[in-house]
Amino acid sequence: MTRIASLGVALSAAALLSACVFAPPSSSFNAADADTLAKNSDRALLACGAGNVKEVSAKSFSCK
Numbered sequence: 001m002t003r004i005a006s007l008g009v010a011l012s013a014a015a016l017l018s019a020c021v022f023a024p025p026s027s028s029f030n031a032a033d034a035d036t037l038a039k040n041s042d043r044a045l046l047a048c049g050a051g052n053v054k055e056v057s058a059k060s061f062s063c064k
Contacts, residue, residue, distance in 0.1 A: 036058045047063065
C-alpha cells in the first residue's frame with residue numbers, strides 16, 4: 001500500500017510542477033505574430049519563472 005501511495009504522491013507532484021502555456025491560434029494569426037508570441041513566451045519564462053506565467057499574448061505577458 002505504501003508503494004502505491006508513494007507513486008501517487010510522486011505523480012501528483014510531477015503534474016503540479018510541470019507548466020504549459022498555450023495560446024489558441026486566431027484567424028488573423030500570421031508568422032510574424034507567431035515569432036513575437038514565441039519571443040514573449042521566452043521572456044515570460046525568464047521574468048516569471050517556470051509555472052508562474054499566467055498569460056502570454058503577441059503584445060505582452062503576465063505573471064501569476
